[in-house]
Amino acid sequence: MLFHPVHLINDIFTNGQQTQLVLCECCDQINDLTLMMNVRVLHVIYNEGLIEHTPLPPTLVELAVISNCPVDGIPSQLEVVGYISRDCRDISVRSSKLKRSLITRAKKLTIDCPNIEAMNRKHYSSIEECNVPNVSELDTIDRAGLLERVPNLRRLTITEGNSKWADLVITQRLEWVKLVRVKLGHMVLSANSISVDSCKFTHAPTFTTKYLRP
Structure with missing residues (x-):
């Protein structure tokens, strides 16, 4: 994702146009993730905290956000998650369905995803918990504390x-x-x-x- 002047997606697309989108990869901001009710892949700026019960479109399986807010869980329907933190927040991800993740800039990183297969980790201060026994692909800048946790690498x-x-x-x-x-x-x-x-x-x-x- 590249940074550029932020626009609200509501200023670019009408509500009707948003409901027709199945893929949206942009650097514009969205305040209500549910408006794109048919989207499967969504990459946006989203300045709200993510939690397990964050409302999402029922079709969404891949979500990548640039955000100022922490992550304290992700909705269970997601299979791919990307997160770029602007302020180095705490990130906690727990999911049995997640297959791939990319996390950039975390203060404390907690990840409990027993079925995740691919991880990309950049710029984190510490790992509080890391349960990822099925990871086969790892992209990182600091292997300390990670390699011994990925026996299927x-x-x-x-x-x-x-x-x-x-x-x-x-x-x-x-x-x-x-x-x-x-x-x-x-x-x-x-x-x-x-x-x-x-x-x-x-x-x-x-x-x-x-x-x-x-």
Whole structure:
């Protein structure tokens, strides 16, 4: 999502036009999520707190918001959730139905999603709880406290973020690993494909792979 001058969606679409939308990906603000009664995918600015009982269109399965407000739960119908916090709020997500999530800028992060398969986590201060045993794809800037919680991991991306040197040792073989501008101590990896771009090492890395890419 790109930031630009904010407009209210009500100023752009009539109520009748909103009811016809099945997909809306924009950077405009909406105050009532239920007006788009047939939408399945919605990406908007929404400056209200999300909770488990936030009213949503019955068809909505993917919601991504830019917001100033915290998240204290998400409606159970959602399968994909994206959240960009402008003020680094606390984020709590608990759902047995959620399959994918992207969370950017959280103060305290709590996630209890036993069936989630893909996570993207950027800029969080601490993880209070993380129950994600079925994650197979992880994109993060700080692996501390995460890798040991994803036993079914198959695809890993680590990008920049933490300025501290840290080890990266993964015993199971992965499908692919992508490392971008990461400071690494000991690195032990096994993957079908490994991409290393502008990384620094304190020790010679140990890895097994079929394809090594920049």
